[in-house]
Amino acid sequence: MLLGLFFGWIARVERKGRERAAIVNELAGVGVRANGNEPTYLCLLTMKALSTSNVDAEARLRGWVAPWWLNRPVGFNAGRVKDERVPYVVERLKRIGTVNEVHFHGVRWKG
Helix, strand or coil: HHHHHHHHHHHHHHHHHHHHHHHHHHHHHCCCEEEEEEEEEHHHHHHHHHHHCCCHHHHCCCCCCCCHHHHEEEEEEEEEHHHHHHHHHHHHHHHHHCEEEEEECEEECCC
16 A cells, blocks of 8 residues: 555656646746746755755756656746736646746746
């Protein structure tokens, strides 16, 4: 049972990571760029175990796991997105999960 739960968790993290990466790529197509990342628990655990920075931990694990296992985007720059595209961008950002900052039209919003 524990093995099943473990593999279920792995499948969930993988699915959410792929979905998040697809949304980030989709948003890049309309001019919204990710400009801030947060390390995941796996990256934090690796940093602690190796007594290193997140950049070094990511470099060591890069060949073993996909990037979404190591960090997730939390900051975005919406630049000069046209007003009619804002609802679309907001809807897509909601699907990513927690977003700490969005820069839009030179105004900084913190959530």
